[in-house]
Amino acid sequence: MAEKKDKVLFILSALGISAFFLFPLVEAKPNRIVTGEKLFALEYLGAFGALIIVGWAILLALSLYGTKRRIELASIVGIITAMGLLFLLPIGAGNILEIGANPRISFSSSFYMQVLLLYIIISTYMPRAAWSRKLKAALGIGAFLALGVSMSMGYFESLSIIKEYGVRQRQFYNNLYIHGVLTFGSVLAGCIIAIPLGYLAYLRKRLEGRIMVPLSIIETIPSLSLFGILLVPLSGLGQLPFFRSIGVSGIGWAPAFVALTLYTLLPIGRNTLTGFHSIDRNVVQAAKGMGMSRRQILKKIEIPLAFPVIFTGVRIAFIQTIGGAVLAGLVGGGGMGSFVFLGLAEASPDLILLGVIPIVFFTVVLDYSLKAFEKYVRRIVYD
Amino acid sequence: MIEMQNVTKSYGDFKAVDNLSLHVDSGELLVILGPSGCGKSTTLRLMNKMAERTSGTIKIKDKDIDSFVEEDLRKGIGYVIQSIGLFPHMNVWKNIATVPQLLGWENSSIDRRVDELLLLVGLKPENYRYKKPSQLSGGEAQRVGVARALASDPDILLMDEPFGAVDPINRLRLQKEFRQIQRRLGKTVVFVTHDIDEAILLGDRICIMNHGKVVSLDTPENVVLHSKDDFVDSFFKGEGILTILSRKNVGDYMEEIPWEGEEIVQDSTLKEALSLMLLTGEDRVPVKGGSISFNRILQVVGRDINEKA
Structure with missing residues (x-):
């Protein structure tokens, strides 16, 4: 049964890869008023962008070459890719200093698409994973905690939404x-x-x-x-x-x-x-x-x-x-x-x-x- | 114990119970038998005021039921209905404890009572006390239903087709066990059913109803063997006679004549002995300590006929 190809995962990860390459990941603005510049993932993240695409590639591979632990692997890779996507965003800001000393980074279409696709993957596979309920809860809470803690430590400072939050x-x-x-x-x-x-x-x-x-x-x-x-x-x-x-x-x-x-x-x-x-x-x-x-x-x-x-x-x-x-x-x-x-x-x-x-x-x-x-x-x- | 005089219950023009008079003795098991819609359930429900009569008087232990507070009247009478109506959100203990709790018993005496009742109906307390109704089989649920009705040790039990939803094999077992329990505790029971065999097997007397009236009220033997009523005859169509035999024990009719073959015990019923004769093709079967003959069984039925005549 595990040997069969997973059509749903194939389509989702193929869409994710397309979203990664075909649409801009973020919009960078020197300040709040000026229209910003749309940047693709590789432009913005540079070499770090490769990490995301590796995540998608593993998911694609999992859909084609089934292993017995496909469900668990897909869940964990999905989580890692999603966390990577979020945590790499501020890092990219350092790569685009020409836009201004303190750029505002807004999410753009590729980001939304990838987050949505990863959400679908995680919410489809994680409930079926052969993990204890405690482990699943710990993973969920851990992810939110990591986000919350890094947010409060100012890690996401360069993101525009966090700037809006800071002001208000x-x-x-x-x-x-x-x-x-x-x-x-x-x-x-x-x-x-x-x-x-x-x-x-x-x-x-x-x-x-x-x-x-x-x-x-x-x-x-x-x-x-x-x-x-x-x-x-x-x-x-x-x-x-x-x-x-x-x-x-x-x-x-x-x-x-x-x-x-x-x-x-x-x-x-x-x-x-x-x-x-x-x-x-x-x-x-x-x-x-x-x-x-x-x-x-x-x-x-x-x-x-x-x-x-x-x-x-x-x-x-x-x-x-x-x-x-x-x-x-x-x-x-x-x-x-x-x-x-x-x-x-x-x-x-x-x-x-x-x-x-x-x-x-x-x-x-x-x-x-x-x-x-x-x-x-x-x-x-x-x- | 229960006295109904000229009781009528009408729904508009329709008389569900029509000028009915009935008397139930203390310690007696009275079966009310009849086709659906004959008013037998309504008659039962009038006794504990689950239905309000239109006219007539009902007395329980010589007291008019109108002199009781409705709820108090019901707390003093055990009541079992066909679908049992166990409370699905309460475990067996809580179900049985319902009336004692309403009566304000102490928990320690309720504990004792619940265990006692579970043993009485043949369920191991330690296995069943904390089970939910959804975890019980139909037969087990029915036993709990009987235990619940007996919880506060009422003198009277009203039972409305209590074994109707149980499979035939378990039903027969439940019927026999219930009859023993009733004899032992000396409870007065009014038992409604449409099952002829059940009525004959259990009843001290059978009250046959049709169109809200009592057609016949007599012992099972007389109802089956000597009925002079066309409706009763058409209702039984001669079917009850084998069941009459199942009320009687071989031990009471056997002779001390030894006979070859596999013995049956003295507690076996005449019906079982007759079945064995049909199976073996012989007119005599060995019983522990003797044997019983086909002629003897014929005499039993015949003697009953003669007794009446």
């Missing part, structure tokens, strides 16, 4: 904090509203349509229109002293929070309904027959059995809200979206990236950890 460090953490509060706050509010609604829809069949249909309709409203719809009532509400004192108005955090909360209602509410519906009727009958009160049945039987499904809904709401919270930046609500929309206005891709990369990072981390927790809960409840 305070804003960055402030926005990150607001983004987090908006996300957690909306999901929490969503849980408080949608779980009882879902349970009510389960209890009263007659109300099911009347509850679930509006939640579905909300989900179809584009977020921009939703901000528009919310503008009038929220600014009206902001006239009242209490709401004004906590900062409610037609723009700012209030419409963002309300909109994000509204969007969490469907996934949480629907999963609550599904969770309760999925309980075996006979189990509830047996519980009743044994003399449990309505409340005891809810607490000891129905909630524990419905919980894993409800939790899945909460996880979906989380992932959706982390991304969705970017739009808060559009209505002055803060969060990482502020960088995105500022970057769009200033035509500064690095600023956009400064907003997007942490979101992608937290989305992946949160999705992974919530899924792991979900698996754990399911095992406890069902096995």
Whole structure:
């Protein structure tokens, strides 16, 4: 089986090699305003570039000449190549001093393509590798730690995105904090509203349509229109002293929070309904027959059995809200979206990236950890 | 122990249970038998108020069931349903401990009780205590279901087709074991089934229902051998007679005549003895300490007929 050629790996690594040679790796600018010069990998990295191409070449070779450990080798080479790509970037900056003493390096198309391809390779092969779960976790955490430590030591100083970060460090953490509060706050509010609604829809069949249909309709409203719809009532509400004192108005955090909360209602509410519906009727009958009160049945039987499904809904709401919270930046609500929309206005891709990369990072981390927790809960409840 | 007087349960115009009166003695195993939709399950559910009757009175231990708080009434009556309804998120221990915990027993006495019950239903406590229902076979799950119903040592057990989902071989074993347990503990049991053999094998009396009414209420022997009712006849079509034989032990009818061949034990049933005769082609089979003849078996059935007449 291992002797067979791996077509997927072949295509991915062939694409990686093409990306390496055919597209520019970085754009170097003497300062923030001037248009930069696009540089190919070999131009920019010089001899170090060969290291990357060696990585790709090994992956290509692995796809053609299978060994028994192809999956493990592909994972490890993928990781090394990806780390190499990241860690070599600042080194190249020394090679292009003619552009200026302190050039700004922005990622260009070849970089994105290679990172994407390596991500696909690693995420395809690593879960299948015959390594212990601990080793896999250690590899992942180790890679992130290495990046984090070198970043904090100023290793990536020459990268434009890090320069943007350096300039806006305070804003960055402030926005990150607001983004987090908006996300957690909306999901929490969503849980408080949608779980009882879902349970009510389960209890009263007659109300099911009347509850679930509006939640579905909300989900179809584009977020921009939703901000528009919310503008009038929220600014009206902001006239009242209490709401004004906590900062409610037609723009700012209030419409963002309300909109994000509204969007969490469907996934949480629907999963609550599904969770309760999925309980075996006979189990509830047996519980009743044994003399449990309505409340005891809810607490000891129905909630524990419905919980894993409800939790899945909460996880979906989380992932959706982390991304969705970017739009808060559009209505002055803060969060990482502020960088995105500022970057769009200033035509500064690095600023956009400064907003997007942490979101992608937290989305992946949160999705992974919530899924792991979900698996754990399911095992406890069902096995 | 249980007294139902002129009980009716209607759903709109449809009478699921129609002016039914029924009496269950203490320590008796009463089987309610009938085709689907005859109202047998509803009758059972009326007794622990899982269904609310439309009219009539039901008394348990001479007390009107309306004088109990619903939940307290149910805590005092064991209840087993066909699909068992074990709580999938709780292990065997917690499932069995449910009612004792509701009643506020101490953990140490619950521990003792759970082990005792597991032994009673033939499961090794150390192997089964911490298993989840998903790890049990159908038969094992059913045993746990019975143990759970017995947990607080109720005087009355209501069982709604409890062995219906078990494969035939295990079902027969469960039925025999359950009958022994019931005899030993002296529980009053109302047992609903649509399986004729199960009814004859288990019942002290069989109550046959159709269209929400009692058609016949008598011992299995009388129901099978002396029925004067067309519905009952059509329901049994003579099928029950072999099962009647399986209620009786060879030891009670054997003669001290020695006979050549492989002996069966005295605990064997007349049905097994008859089967052996059919297999060997002889009209007499050896039993430990004697033998039993085909004529004797004929007499047993005949004597029952004569007793009634």
